[in-house]
Amino acid sequence: MAIKISARRQIAFTIIAWTIGILMFFPILWTAIAAFKTESDAYTLPQNFLTTPWTMENFAIVQARSNYLLYIRNTVVIAFVSTILGLLFAVPAAWSMAFAPVTQSTIKWSGWRWLATILGTAFVVGLFLYALGWDLTNRASIGFLALVIVIVPAALWVFSRNTSDSLLWMLSTKMMPPAGALIPIYLIFNRNGLVFKDWGWIDLSDYNIMDSFWGMVPLMMLLNLPIIIWMLFTYFKEIPVEILEAARMDGASLWAELTKILTPMAVPGIVSTCLLNLILAWNEAFWTLNLTNKYAAPLSFFISEYSSPEGQFWAKLSAASIMAIAPIMVVGWFSQRQLVRGLTFGAVK
């Protein structure tokens, strides 16, 4: 039995909901209106937007002055390439965890095993570097050795987990605060960072991926990879295994199973994942503000340039803002339902 709702109640809810909805949307609306006004009209208060003339000149001026097209190209390249790259990594991973889960961890870690792994790694790598003729007392060597001693046992540990532990561990990598990774990434990207300077055996004098797609695209991919994998995993998990088993009974190979049965069923999930990732990459502001300033700078950086003194030109600021947010807002409107799953790591569907 459905509850009958009186017309009066419905009218009341309509009024309240529309009021709040318009209030929430108001700053965007206000910006959109100001974008079509002349500079002096955008300042005048109280604003009589209805009577003042409308103009498109702001958009042209923004493009002419600060080359909007360059920034949107950068944003599109970073967002799209990182999404595609992320899918290349995530689709196989999510497929594997959803359909061929590992139930038991392959290595049982104990204190002694840890110690042996770490010391063994240090010994083998040290020997190898010594054979290569490295000076092992040099700080670069010590740093490199320390890195290997961390990474090898860590990788062994990660790769020996069972599937549910792997999933949780992937999630936990998303908790890494950007402030903690900022210095290392800065140094890795920067030619003058200590990380690569003293290596000697490869010529890295031309190496500099600061403010370039070579740096920003993989970075953006890594930032969002846990979310992509999780979201895809929850979608794949919903595909009934019985269908695959039936196909196997009929003699389908693994390849046929993947391409003919799984892929068509997975397309909606993959598309929603793409949309979420596009939104996240488009709006990313911490890394873009810190690591780009010209060649690979995306729209979030472009807008930050208006903080001063261009910020005094509000009509132009508004026009630039609208140009920066309009494309992704439309994408967001169409994918709001799918966003929930990705943004809660599948906890709310």
Added chain:
Amino acid sequence: MATSHAQKVGRWALAPSLAALTVWAFVPLAIAIYFAFLRYNLQSDNTGWFGLNNFYYFVNDPYFYKDLFNTVALVLSVLAITIVGGTGLAILLDQPFWGRGIVRVLMISPFFIMPTVSSLVWKNLLMHPVFGLFAAIQRFFGASHVLDWFGTVPLLSVIIIVSWQWLPYAALILLTALQSLDLEQKDASMMDGAGPVSFFRYIVLPHLSRPITVVILIETIFLLNVFAEIKVTSVGGFAGNLTYLVASQLNEATDIGEAAAGGLIAVVLANLVSIFLVRIVGKNLGT
């Protein structure tokens, strides 16, 4: 049950992602630890072992305690606003009224606005002490002295902007959770004579407790890292948080060692939160 062939292929399919994330998780951390113990400023060649001095200087930075307080205050107040407001909005959107789809789109939109845009729009078009809309409204109601938002209450201004961005997120998630509430429960409680308040208290709230937990934890991760809103509105000196302090150590002081030490402190802080998140989400996993 997966075949052993599928198992074997599955291992290889998982490997690239695991490798990429292993590098992402451990290499920066190892490098940060290494540099946190070095005296290393980009403007001088004088590098060397510095012990715990980087941590000492970072903690004794005149801004440290203020920024630590700001970090916590920002996270807690935005959480309070978005959870309470989001629950209200979700319940409202769950009611039948005309144009639900459109109102939903209007309400969710702020979440898709990039932080730099929302900061500048709020700072200039709305909160500006002379030409801003809020000042105009104040003057309309006869105030002789308008509030200079970013001048007098910078932290509150940042909180308002960030809340505006995250309110739709909480509302959207809680709405989705609310729509999975069994209607028959509502009918049954109505028949038993429950009013709207006790219905909310005993049926809706318990149903929302898990999604609310998820929203709190995920928002916390993002709110600890608020940066653009502070940087772009140039209130770093008044309402900066830890993330901002670390970034300014790099960008303004060019002190790699101290920034790395500060970054590690931020990592510890974030981990305290994330331990809970991983546990709660993990319980729900059911693989």
